[in-house]
Amino acid sequence: MNAAPASARNDKPAVVAAAMRVLAESGLPGLSMRRIADELDVQVSALYWHFPNKQALLAAVSAQIVGSGSVPDEMDAAARALRDRLLAHQDGAEIVSSSLALGLLELPARTALVAAARQAGLTDAAAEVAADTIVHYVIGYTFHEQQRLHAAVVGAADASVDLVPDAAGERRGDFDAGLAMIVAGVQASVAVS
Amino acid sequence: MNAAPASARNDKPAVVAAAMRVLAESGLPGLSMRRIADELDVQVSALYWHFPNKQALLAAVSAQIVGSGSVPDEMDAAARALRDRLLAHQDGAEIVSSSLALGLLELPARTALVAAARQAGLTDAAAEVAADTIVHYVIGYTFHEQQRLHAAVVGAADASVDLVPDAAGERRGDFDAGLAMIVAGVQASVAVS
DNA sequence: ACCTGAACACCGTTCAAGT
DNA sequence: ACCTGAACACCGTTCAAGT
Numbered sequence: 001m002n003a004a005p006a007s008a009r010n011d012k013p014a015v016v017a018a019a020m021r022v023l024a025e026s027g028l029p030g031l032s033m034r035r036i037a038d039e040l041d042v043q044v045s046a047l048y049w050h051f052p053n054k055q056a057l058l059a060a061v062s063a064q065i066v067g068s069g070s071v072p073d074e075m076d077a078a079a080r081a082l083r084d085r086l087l088a089h090q091d092g093a094e095i096v097s098s099s100l101a102l103g104l105l106e107l108p109a110r111t112a113l114v115a116a117a118r119q120a121g122l123t124d125a126a127a128e129v130a131a132d133t134i135v136h137y138v139i140g141y142t143f144h145e146q147q148r149l150h151a152a153v154v155g156a157a158d159a160s161v162d163l164v165p166d167a168a169g170e171r172r173g174d175f176d177a178g179l180a181m182i183v184a185g186v187q188a189s190v191a192v193s
Numbered sequence: 194m195n196a197a198p199a200s201a202r203n204d205k206p207a208v209v210a211a212a213m214r215v216l217a218e219s220g221l222p223g224l225s226m227r228r229i230a231d232e233l234d235v236q237v238s239a240l241y242w243h244f245p246n247k248q249a250l251l252a253a254v255s256a257q258i259v260g261s262g263s264v265p266d267e268m269d270a271a272a273r274a275l276r277d278r279l280l281a282h283q284d285g286a287e288i289v290s291s292s293l294a295l296g297l298l299e300l301p302a303r304t305a306l307v308a309a310a311r312q313a314g315l316t317d318a319a320a321e322v323a324a325d326t327i328v329h330y331v332i333g334y335t336f337h338e339q340q341r342l343h344a345a346v347v348g349a350a351d352a353s354v355d356l357v358p359d360a361a362g363e364r365r366g367d368f369d370a371g372l373a374m375i376v377a378g379v380q381a382s383v384a385v386s
Numbered sequence: 387a388c389c390t391g392a393a394c395a396c397c398g399t400t401c402a403a404g405t
Numbered sequence: 406a407c408c409t410g411a412a413c414a415c416c417g418t419t420c421a422a423g424t
Contacts, residue, residue, distance in 0.1 A: 009388050033417060045419080046389050054417065097333075101340030126370070133330060133371035140290075140333030141325075147294030177319070178326035185378025202407050226398060238400080239408050247398065 010040055015050045016060045020089075023061065027150070028091035033057075059104035062096045065089050066105070071112035075183050076176075078116060079138050082109035083175065086142045091150075093143035100139070110135055121190040130186045137182055141175055203233055208243045209253045213282075216254065220343070221284035226250075252297035255289045258282050259298070264305035268376050269369075271309060272327050275302035276368065279335045284343075286336035293332070303328055314383040323379045330375055334368055 018039040023031050033054055037044040051057040066085050071078050086092035099105040110131050117127035211232040216224050226247055230237045244250040259278050264271050279285035292298040303324050310320035 011388095032415085034415085042388095043390055044417085045391080048418070049388055097336070098340065101337045102344050103341070129367055129370045130374060132334075132367070133374055136333035136337065136371075137326060137330050140329035140336075143290070143333075144294045144329065147291065148296070151295050174322055174325070177322045178329075181323060181326055181378040181382050182375050183378065184381040185374040185376065188377040188381050189374050204407095225396085227396085235407095236409055237398085238410080241399070242407055 010042065010046075010050070012050050012060070015040065015047060015057065016064060019057060019061050020064060023090055023095075028094055031058075055099075055102060055104065058095055059099045059102070062099035062105045065092050065096055066107060066109070068108060071109050073112055073116055073119075075113060075116040075120070075134065075186070076179055078109050078112040079134050079179055080176075082107070082135070083138050083142055086139070087146075091146055093139050093146050097139050097143055107135065109138075117186060120187055122186070126189060130189070133186075134179070134182055137178065141178065145171060203235065203239070203243070205243050205253070208233065208240060208250065209257060212250060212254050213257060216283055216288075221287055224251075248292075248295060248297065251288055252292045252295070255292035255298045258285050258289055259300060259302070261301060264302050266305055266309055266312075268306060268309040268313070268327065268379070269372055271302050271305040272331050272372055273369075275300070275328070276331050276335055279332070280339075284339055286332050286339050290332050290336055300328065302331075310379060313380055315379070319382060323382070326379075327372075327375055330371065334371065338364060 015036065019031065019036050022035050022039055026035065033044050033047055036057075037047055040046075047057070051060070065088075066082070071081050086096060089095075096105065100107065113131035113134055114127045117130040118124065122130060208229065212224065212229050215228050215232055219228065226237050226240055229250075230240055233239075240250070244253070258281075259275070264274050279289060282288075289298065293300065306324035306327055307320045310323040311317065315323055
């Protein structure tokens, strides 16, 4: 009953893999159903056998981006792990953001953040708020950063020098500084409750 | 020299006003150049006399959304004022987010936040980080919230009951709770520096 | 189970030409 | 100064039909 079919065609993971390749090459603006179909040497309509619509396909891409492995159990480490995942793919933050908002994606990092906040002494409800606050910050910050990269590419000879100062160096510092403020606030909220 | 022209045609503010009407009626997905042109009884190509491209038009819409008036000078009040502006327009957070990331928009609330953070005792650099952290949180949170509204409209008979619990009530509380954590963290960072 | 081919109803942008 | 008309190169989605 597990006999290999006569002609091996595409399955869901193959479609997602093709989408990841297109994303790496052309970013989110280039990630059209037609480009993905081309990558598989297939008609566009074939994709709709595997996924009901583009958003569902993007949700599968998002799941690939954020991964399913384990996440560090400290708050700042978990936040940075999420950020690194997003940064590892072009427009990663934007894709994940929309899948998340549509309720089509589970975030392993969020689960880890809730646990860490609880361990720090927050009530269950406060831990959820803290986790969401940090997730919003990470995604918002990284989204903004990745879109600036786009703008910089478009306006090559632009005065965008001061917008993207020394590339990764300073930005990582700012991200960490902001994150530290939030984490401090979360810990401070234990005293209040 | 200020004589009224024979036939009064459209100017930039009129185009922006038309775009705001379309946005109110159909949201960001419906905000196409063609729909805006229709609203003005004009050909699409006419819009390109007023704006070089759609992003520039969206930046003008964003400026209208965030306003130019004065902003409360306390940190949490300034953050809530920004949030209220975004919530007052369909997909306000998404539109503003992309204009901001592209460097096409000034945020009055950000200026107020920097000033408030400085007054709280932060260094100039730390005050900028604090302001950006809060702005990212506000936009990220509101973006997420507004996209859920979309999803709820699309899946009317859905099990989206637990995703949008009691509408505004609980959400406002969660937003404020998260904001309070960040503000506490910002104030805590004064001791460190 | 997976795909083709063709169509539908859209997009943003450009450009010569008009008044 | 502001607009028309037509075109270009795209989109996501649907659907009957094939193997």
